[in-house]
Amino acid sequence: MTFDEVKEMEQEHFMPTYGRFPVQLVRGRGATLFDEAGAPYIDFTSGIGVNVLGYGDRAWSDAVAIQATKVQHVSNLYYNPTAVRFGDTLCRRSGFHKVFLCNSGAEANECAVKLARKYGNETHGAGCNEIITLKNSFHGRTVTTLSATGQDAFHQHFTPFTEGFRYAQAGDIDALRAMVTEQTCGVMLELIQGEGGVNVVDPRYVYEVKQLCKEKDIVLIFDEVQTGVGRTGTLYAWEAWGVKPDVLTSAKGLGNGLPIGACLATEKFGAVLSAGTHGSTFGGNPVACAGGEVVLERMNDAFLMEVERKGYYLRDKIMEFSQVEEVRGKGLMLGVKTNVLADAKTLASECLAHGLLILTAKDVLRCLPPLTISYEELDKGIRILHEVLHATK
Numbered sequence: 001m002t003f004d005e006v007k008e009m010e011q012e013h014f015m016p017t018y019g020r021f022p023v024q025l026v027r028g029r030g031a032t033l034f035d036e037a038g039a040p041y042i043d044f045t046s047g048i049g050v051n052v053l054g055y056g057d058r059a060w061s062d063a064v065a066i067q068a069t070k071v072q073h074v075s076n077l078y079y080n081p082t083a084v085r086f087g088d089t090l091c092r093r094s095g096f097h098k099v100f101l102c103n104s105g106a107e108a109n110e111c112a113v114k115l116a117r118k119y120g121n122e123t124h125g126a127g128c129n130e131i132i133t134l135k136n137s138f139h140g141r142t143v144t145t146l147s148a149t150g151q152d153a154f155h156q157h158f159t160p161f162t163e164g165f166r167y168a169q170a171g172d173i174d175a176l177r178a179m180v181t182e183q184t185c186g187v188m189l190e191l192i193q194g195e196g197g198v199n200v201v202d203p204r205y206v207y208e209v210k211q212l213c214k215e216k217d218i219v220l221i222f223d224e225v226q227t228g229v230g231r232t233g234t235l236y237a238w239e240a241w242g243v244k245p246d247v248l249t250s251a252k253g254l255g256n257g258l259p260i261g262a263c264l265a266t267e268k269f270g271a272v273l274s275a276g277t278h279g280s281t282f283g284g285n286p287v288a289c290a291g292g293e294v295v296l297e298r299m300n301d302a303f304l305m306e307v308e309r310k311g312y313y314l315r316d317k318i319m320e321f322s323q324v325e326e327v328r329g330k331g332l333m334l335g336v337k338t339n340v341l342a343d344a345k346t347l348a349s350e351c352l353a354h355g356l357l358i359l360t361a362k363d364v365l366r367c368l369p370p371l372t373i374s375y376e377e378l379d380k381g382i383r384i385l386h387e388v389l390h391a392t393k
């Protein structure tokens with residue numbers, strides 16, 4: 001099939017939910033992807049924070065392939081040692097007590113919402129079911145996680161939305177305090193708002209949110225779907241913020257490309273979702289878990305330190321450009337605010353035309369490269385970004 005035929009077929013049979021860039025990616029090596037003609041693209045996206053080990057990782061693909069030849073799926077009616085081993089590693093490495101395995105970020109957040117509501121209901125009465133999230137947040141595309149998302153643009157078309165969500169301004173602890181009532185069962189936030197513009201949430205504020213939640217016995221949930229799995233230079237971002245949530249959600253990078261999600265809870269909240277109250281057909285899929293095990297094994301201290309170093313390297317180089325106003329974020333999750341007139345989407349299209357895949361978030365360019373990206377690939381990407389910004393008005 002030629003690329004034109006692929007585009008035509010897609011248009012004919014796929015619901016038109018995506019505005020795709022005009023490129024098809026057919027293979028990859030390291031942090032470089034290739035189109036059907038063999039043209040290379042430096043990848044500053046990793047499939048939106050997913051392909052943390054890049055492309056062609058032998059240990060990961062071997063583990064996945066071997067598991068696929070043994071058994072590809074086991075129902076949760078039975079035990080599955082690959083999932084159990086992965087869940088055990090994830091709990092030990094993340095510092096949480098219990099895990100529920102699912103298949104995406106939105107599902108992990110659904111699990112967290114159910115947990116907070118059940119805890120609120122059982123501990124403080126049936127009316128305790130409200131969850132406060134932050135303005136500019138993003139928590140997923142299901143009807144409930146759209147409700148949780150604190151952006152009006154996501155609250156269109158699909159009424160009635162799930163009730164019981166309120167939105168607080170990040171950084172304003174007094175506003176949050178004023179919003180908390182006897183009905184509040186949970187507070188959910190991202191430590192860096194990814195889709196919302198790579199906005200770093202102030203650690204002082206996060207600490208105060210934790211104190212408030214503790215005082216009122218409210219479940220504190222961190223959505224680490226984008227910030228987790230080494231992305232910001234620690235396995236999970238809360239370690240650097242110094243504030244541990246009661247519940248943490250993870251997905252994206254956790255499977256290095258296979259669909260997997262996890263909702264983790266501390267000991268106090270670990271048994272709230274009792275037998276029969278939650279479940280998933282695919283959750284704990286052994287192929288995804290075999291891949292996840294390799295991801296977690298790889299993320300030792302030396303690996304994470306390298307992520308931090310590469311993050312500083314990328315940030316420092318980009319900051320040198322006269323067309324750049326601000327670089328924000330942490331580790332290899334960076335938002336680049338430029339002073340050129342062209343909008344972020346146009347810049348991303350220009351980068352693609354020059355051989356660099358880069359994301360946008362609101363008005364910033366967003367870099368989420370594979371965590372294994374080499375300095376040579378970083379330099380190539382930086383050079384392309386500079387060329388594009390230099391040539392743009």
Ligand SMILES: *Cc1c(COP(=O)(O)O)cnc(C)c1O
Nearest residue numbers: 104105106138139140194225226
């Ligand atoms: C991507 C993302 C989600 C949704 O994850 P899906 O796997 O697409 O359902 C939720 N929260 C955050 C912070 C995300 O970045």
